[in-house]
Amino acid sequence: MPAEAKTAAETAAKDAPPAARAVPPASPPLTERQEARRRRILHASAQLASRGGFDAVQMREVAESSQVALGTLYRYFPSKVHLLVATMQDQLAHMHGTLRKKPPAGETAAERVAETLMRAFRALQREPHLADAMVRALTFADRSVSPEVDQVSRQTTAIILDAMGLDDPTPAQLSAVRVIEHTWHSALITWLSGRASIAQVKIDIETVCRLIDLTEVRETR
Amino acid sequence: MPAEAKTAAETAAKDAPPAARAVPPASPPLTERQEARRRRILHASAQLASRGGFDAVQMREVAESSQVALGTLYRYFPSKVHLLVATMQDQLAHMHGTLRKKPPAGETAAERVAETLMRAFRALQREPHLADAMVRALTFADRSVSPEVDQVSRQTTAIILDAMGLDDPTPAQLSAVRVIEHTWHSALITWLSGRASIAQVKIDIETVCRLIDLTEVRETR
DNA sequence: ATCAAGTCTGAAACTTGTTCTAGGTTAGCG
DNA sequence: CGCTAACCTAGAACAAGTTTCAGACTTGAT
Numbered sequence: 481m482p483a484e485a486k487t488a489a490e491t492a493a494k495d496a497p498p499a500a501r502a503v504p505p506a507s508p509p510l511t512e513r514q515e516a517r518r519r520r521i522l523h524a525s526a527q528l529a530s531r532g533g534f535d536a537v538q539m540r541e542v543a544e545s546s547q548v549a550l551g552t553l554y555r556y557f558p559s560k561v562h563l564l565v566a567t568m569q570d571q572l573a574h575m576h577g578t579l580r581k582k583p584p585a586g587e588t589a590a591e592r593v594a595e596t597l598m599r600a601f602r603a604l605q606r607e608p609h610l611a612d613a614m615v616r617a618l619t620f621a622d623r624s625v626s627p628e629v630d631q632v633s634r635q636t637t638a639i640i641l642d643a644m645g646l647d648d649p650t651p652a653q654l655s656a657v658r659v660i661e662h663t664w665h666s667a668l669i670t671w672l673s674g675r676a677s678i679a680q681v682k683i684d685i686e687t688v689c690r691l692i693d694l695t696e697v698r699e700t701r
Numbered sequence: 702m703p704a705e706a707k708t709a710a711e712t713a714a715k716d717a718p719p720a721a722r723a724v725p726p727a728s729p730p731l732t733e734r735q736e737a738r739r740r741r742i743l744h745a746s747a748q749l750a751s752r753g754g755f756d757a758v759q760m761r762e763v764a765e766s767s768q769v770a771l772g773t774l775y776r777y778f779p780s781k782v783h784l785l786v787a788t789m790q791d792q793l794a795h796m797h798g799t800l801r802k803k804p805p806a807g808e809t810a811a812e813r814v815a816e817t818l819m820r821a822f823r824a825l826q827r828e829p830h831l832a833d834a835m836v837r838a839l840t841f842a843d844r845s846v847s848p849e850v851d852q853v854s855r856q857t858t859a860i861i862l863d864a865m866g867l868d869d870p871t872p873a874q875l876s877a878v879r880v881i882e883h884t885w886h887s888a889l890i891t892w893l894s895g896r897a898s899i900a901q902v903k904i905d906i907e908t909v910c911r912l913i914d915l916t917e918v919r920e921t922r
Numbered sequence: 923a924t925c926a927a928g929t930c931t932g933a934a935a936c937t938t939g940t941t942c943t944a945g946g947t948t949a950g951c952g
Numbered sequence: 953c954g955c956t957a958a959c960c961t962a963g964a965a966c967a968a969g970t971t972t973c974a975g976a977c978t979t980g981a982t
Binding site for chain 2: 959960
Binding site: 732734759760761771772775779780781 | 937938939940941942943948949
């Protein structure tokens, strides 16, 4: 039963009716000044996050840094978590672009995915506080942020599928990708909270990537 | 400012040199009345969590429900996250006991682990709000809660190893278990935030459990 | 140019986690 | 019994996320 495909479709359908908010192709087109405000806010958010992480992103400070009234900030991003998830979307898009330029060189799909994720991991290590803010927001997000979190998830999936070099993955492969994403997020958290070393994260990523090999062998499953 | 980390460290240092706090075998033995207070607090916490989840566990309400002053509550559990993680330890211990009674019946280790996790998952489904509170606290926890979160992780590992029926696992098997835990936590989150169905979680668990088969074949790795 | 609708601003208010304080209570001990 | 240190309580106070509101500013259409 192609449950994977169904879920993705359902989820996608879920946020279409009530309208997307933080996704680029949104409902109301923003004026130039509004676009500029949005950008200033995201910049300030990333800036503050790069210092003290999640706690350092204080809504009053973001508002001040980006020259916007507090009420306006909340009009653009209805909560701190929304703001940080949008910040993550921003960074992810940037990273996807960067990764595209130099595709991973591994022989097998598993190797390429592991290499890609490790490259992303090294990027996050350069800004650990920013990583903290974004990842904590992502996992702390409640239902009200689901559409945005889902968008991040789709973006991540796209990056992994890119690394695998697949156009139309099998259900089994999509399941493997889902599990890889789970591991990726959770491993990041254990690293960020100091409960796992960088080496340990590397091992976990490499371990889970072996699942990909499994799907290649038993595709008819 | 990392106010949280500082606070917890100071608080811990103040009443006991190094030492764990919320773990049963703690440094200062509690008097009977203290033990009773602690239990009342945990009970109130679980109670409130079973209603509205993470947000419904309000420290003032917990204090009132458990007939304890707010300051005392904070002496027992230095933050809301500490409290909820301790609540989780409590529930986990209970569940481990329950699971022990009826061991899983699967043929392979992978099947038994998947079965065990699905059993735990069904238990969580019966109290989705409680699950929400505990899991969100767990992933939102910062460094100041690491010891307690680590304890939860060890407990979870023990449950999985139990299901596998292993006494001394190989490194590869431990890696697989780590990845399974990652997937378990992350899949729970996607379910709790409404981004994945119960069926989807089942698939993810079954998918990741196949990693165990891999370690059996290539043990010399 | 002018009006209506929609935005933005500054400031105050409200909520809930967390800290602090002053005084009362308890437990162990001489 | 009476002391002392540790513990507990009630309640105020503080911090940061979120909401609200009156008034000023923009924008788009007439």
